[in-house]
Amino acid sequence: MRAITKNVYSVGVQDWDRRLFDELIPLPDGTSYNAYLIKGSEKTALIDAVDPAKIQDLISHLVGAGVENLDYVISHHAEQDHSGGIVDVLMVYPDAKIVTNAKCKSLLLDHLDVDEEQFIEVTEGQTLSLGDKTLQFIITPWVHWPETMCTYVREDKILFSCDFFGSHQATSSLFVEDEGKVYEAAKRYYAEIMMPFRSAIAGNLKKLEPLEIAMIAPSHGPVYPRPALIMDAYKDWISDRVENKVIIAYVSMHDSTRQMVEYLVDSLMDKGVGVKQFNLTGIDLGHLAIDLVDAATVILAAPTVLVGPHPSAAHAAFVVNALKPKARFAGIIGSYGWGSKMVETLTGLLSNLKAEILEPVMVKGQPKPDDFEKLEALAEMIKAKHQGLNILK
Ligand code: FEO
Numbered sequence: 001m002r003a004i005t006k007n008v009y010s011v012g013v014q015d016w017d018r019r020l021f022d023e024l025i026p027l028p029d030g031t032s033y034n035a036y037l038i039k040g041s042e043k044t045a046l047i048d049a050v051d052p053a054k055i056q057d058l059i060s061h062l063v064g065a066g067v068e069n070l071d072y073v074i075s076h077h078a079e080q081d082h083s084g085g086i087v088d089v090l091m092v093y094p095d096a097k098i099v100t101n102a103k104c105k106s107l108l109l110d111h112l113d114v115d116e117e118q119f120i121e122v123t124e125g126q127t128l129s130l131g132d133k134t135l136q137f138i139i140t141p142w143v144h145w146p147e148t149m150c151t152y153v154r155e156d157k158i159l160f161s162c163d164f165f166g167s168h169q170a171t172s173s174l175f176v177e178d179e180g181k182v183y184e185a186a187k188r189y190y191a192e193i194m195m196p197f198r199s200a201i202a203g204n205l206k207k208l209e210p211l212e213i214a215m216i217a218p219s220h221g222p223v224y225p226r227p228a229l230i231m232d233a234y235k236d237w238i239s240d241r242v243e244n245k246v247i248i249a250y251v252s253m254h255d256s257t258r259q260m261v262e263y264l265v266d267s268l269m270d271k272g273v274g275v276k277q278f279n280l281t282g283i284d285l286g287h288l289a290i291d292l293v294d295a296a297t298v299i300l301a302a303p304t305v306l307v308g309p310h311p312s313a314a315h316a317a318f319v320v321n322a323l324k325p326k327a328r329f330a331g332i333i334g335s336y337g338w339g340s341k342m343v344e345t346l347t348g349l350l351s352n353l354k355a356e357i358l359e360p361v362m363v364k365g366q367p368k369p370d371d372f373e374k375l376e377a378l379a380e381m382i383k384a385k386h387q388g389l390n391i392l393k
Contacts, residue, residue: 001065002174004215004223005156007039007133011046011061012219013054014170021081021168025192026284029185030170033058033081034219036160037067038153040130045072046096047151047160048219049085058085059092070096072120072128074135076162077148078107082219087112099128101139104147127154138207140164142200144193150208157214163193164204165230167221176222179229184290185221186230190237191289196324198238205234242296242328244391245274246382249288249320250301251281251312256335259367260375261301264333267379272392280312285319292325296391297382298355300346304336308345317349324352329385331358331378337365358382 001009012034018027033050035058044067050058062070070093075083086108090096099120100108108114122128128135134154141148143164151160167185176182194201208231216224216231224230246268252258261277268275276295278288292298298320302313309317313334330353332346343360350357358381361374386392 001037001061004036004158004174004217008153008156008158009037009039009065010174010217010223011035011037011058011065013050013057013061014172015051015054016170025168026286027168028284028286029168031168031220032170034217034221036217037062038130038133038135040133042131043071043129044069045074045099045128045130045135046070046089047074048076048082048162049073049089051081052084052088055085055088059088063092069093071130072097072099074151074160075100075104075108076150076160076219077145078104078111079145079163080111082162083108083112087114090114090118101137101147101149103141104149107145107147140204140207142197143204144197152211152213157212159208159211159213159216159227161216162219164218165216165224165234166218169221171222173222175225176229179226182222183229183233186233187237187293188286188290189220190234191293191323192286195237195289195293196322198324198326201234201238205231205238237293240326241294242326242389242391243274243294244386245276245291245295246297246299247276247278247288247291247295248299248301249278249280249313249316251279251303251310253303253310256363256366257301257303257333260333260335260361260363260371263367263372264299264375264379267376268382271379271383273379273383273386280316285316288316289319289323292320292323292327295325295327296386296389297329297331298325298327299331299333301332302334302342302346304334304340304342307339307341309334309342313346314349317346321350321352327353327355328389329358329382330355331382332360333362333375333378335363335365335367356385
């Protein structure tokens with residue numbers, strides 16, 4: 001149990017060894033399930049629980065620190081990594097009430113073996129006094145489920161934000177020390193988890209504007225003693241600003257697509273267009289997601305397999321579509337042996353993107369000189385498009 005400020009403690013757990021979240025999201029640096037204990041002069045509250053796999057660690061932190069009574073468990077989010085341990089907490093502290101909003105209560109009743117009588121339902125702006133500390137609840141939907149909320153401690157000016165502003169890192173640092181490292185981890189987290197909800201995030205950031213925030217304590221990663229680091233980053237990431245950057249995500253079977261990608265990359269570089277080439281075979285898609293946050297253009301490149309796109313490209317298209325990046329332009333290039341519906345299939349998979357789809361380039365067999373001319377024209381088009389956005393001179 002480590003003090004953040006007087007009578008506010010971090011009591012959560014580091015999960016150094018976890019390498020995958022939701023059996024989907026890579027965790028190169030593990031993660032943490034943060035929980036916080038707030039001791040008021042009259043009442044004591046626990047902010048969130050932890051993943052069920054680590055619940056005994058949380059309980060031993062509380063019991064080991066001599067916490068004899070809990071009045072409230074504030075539940076910000078019904079996802080299991082923060083709520084899954086609540087039942088075990090209530091076994092040790094049976095008098096504690098679960099404090100949350102109506103939507104989260106409904107989801108917790110779906111996911112946990114708890115009774116309705118154990119809840120105290122709160123609404124936007126409502127406060128709960130712990131004596132000398134006042135908790136103010138801020139409903140912040142879609143960061144990243146519909147029921148998510150935050151708690152602001154007025155006297156200490158701390159915002160407990162749950163997943164909002166988080167970063168997947170297991171670290172011994174209670175507070176952010178290396179801002180660059182945390183920025184990158186938080187950008188990956190935003191890209192993988194928050195990016196589809198840009199407009200909801202904008203509304204939630206506006207809701208936080210009237211608050212004087214001295215610290216942000218998220219549910220994953222270290223506490224921000226300088227909230228502007230992460231709040232300014234979020235404002236940038238959700239803005240319409242894109243960078244002079246083309247992402248080319250590709251897979252190649254017999255080298256045709258690789259030749260096309262390498263030609264396009266070289267041509268774009270010669271024209272001053274920023275470009276990143278991602279081989280989809282064995283990739284950590286988190287790297288791709290990070291660049292999707294601000295890339296102006298996304299290109300998918302693949303050979304044809306059984307008439308459609310290579311499954312790795314279809315998977316990438318599905319992920320890109322689900323993450324809803326703000327790219328302004330998208331393109332498809334690739335190859336086929338005797339026939340292909342790859343362009344139609346991939347275009348259909350990208351239906352969430354509000355991007356202009358550029359003229360595709362498809363090659364039969366090995367690329368020939370006139371195919372490279374088409375790729376040259378595509379590179380010229382991308383350059384002109386980026387110039388049109390004033391992100392390239
Ligand atoms: Fe960290 Fe959405 O759970």
